[in-house]
Amino acid sequence: MGVYNIQFLFLIAFCLRTVVGHGDHTCGRGWTVFNGNCYYFSTSAVPLKDALVYCHGLGANLLELQNAEEENWIDLHCRIRGYRYGVWLGICDHQLEGKFVSISNGKGISYSHWIRGEPNDYRSNEDCALYWYTLKGWNDTPCSGKINYVCKKAK
Known part of the structure; x- marks a missing residue:
């Protein structure tokens, strides 16, 4: 089976999971379900404090990755959402x-x-963290940067 066939099957599986997630009324409209949790994906990039306020307003927390499976699922969403x-x-x-x-x-x-060499607190100004999908790992970064966010709550 070629690489493109595997990617296509993975995309189909993702779409089916997303459709089921949007139909799940326990999370609410706009949320996606994965492994017993509800995830809300932002449509804009904002500083960390704004992401925290927005997630709190939704009754959720800012994403805290718990394992590689969840990280890989988030990675896929980052890529699909651009x-x-x-x-x-x-x-x-x-x-x-x-x-x-x-x-x-x-x-x-x-x-x-x-990511290798991280966290490094570059210029003594990196106290927050992001999942950087192009490098497939975590990086410390200034909290004032504008990054997309994911809110997470239990189902």
């Missing part, structure tokens, strides 16, 4: 440089997938 860089992650190291914690609860993270 996001420029990727999406904000709901983690930061404001309190202690180099120790990233969950913004939603302040606890340490149990899963990470940093």
